Amino acid sequence: MDIYIDLTEEQFEKVKNLDSSLGMWFWNMAVMIAPYDTGNLRRAITLNKNTSKIINIRYNLMQANYIKFLELGVGPVKKYKGFIQNQTRMAIVEELIFYLKTAQKPMFTQTPFVMLKSSQKPFGQEKRFLRQADMHTNAITSKARNKISMIRESQYRKENGIATSNFIGLKVDTQVLLSQRIKGSTKGISTLSRTYNEFKRLT
Secondary structure, three states: OOOOOOOOHHHHHHHOOOOHHHHHHHHHHHHHHOOOOOOHHHHOEEEEEEOOOOEEEEEOOOOOOOHHHHHHOOOOOOOOOOHHHHHHHHHHHHHHHHHHHHOOOOOOOOOOEEEEOOEOOOOHHHHHHHHHOOOOOOOEOHHHHHHHHHHHHHHHHHHOOOOOOOOOOEOOEEEEOHHHOOOOOOOOHHHHHHHHHHHHHHO
């Protein structure tokens, strides 16, 4: 997507080097716009680069492989289709244009915060892994969803010959909402961890 913005020479001199607060604000925007259920998806959004020339926000599919299904509208959940391509990107573009025109730095520049909780809406594929780990299928924690995502994405990358790269950069701050823990929902986490570690060893 190409965007052309007319700036005076004076305006350009003020904004030619992006302020780091801009990257932090864009990162917060990406996290706030992302779908929220257990918080695992929002936790998977990282700020990989924030320099005077480049701001790079990444969505870690190893941590939340269902991001691609939600973004493409594939599967049972259709309402979030295009949440990155449309809502997030356009919201950031609007803020960027405002910054370039005014040189006003964002005020909200803290690390994004995500509350992690349990959900009573596991995906169909998640239920299969929950059963294999002898876990309840009527609930899922952010930790269990994270482990299942790691297993599924590892399988997908192995089948398609895609190398697994390490994600670097800043991560969101998180806290587990204790009152939302569902009895028995954490049972079997060690089984999911062993499944992932065994699969990782074989690849």
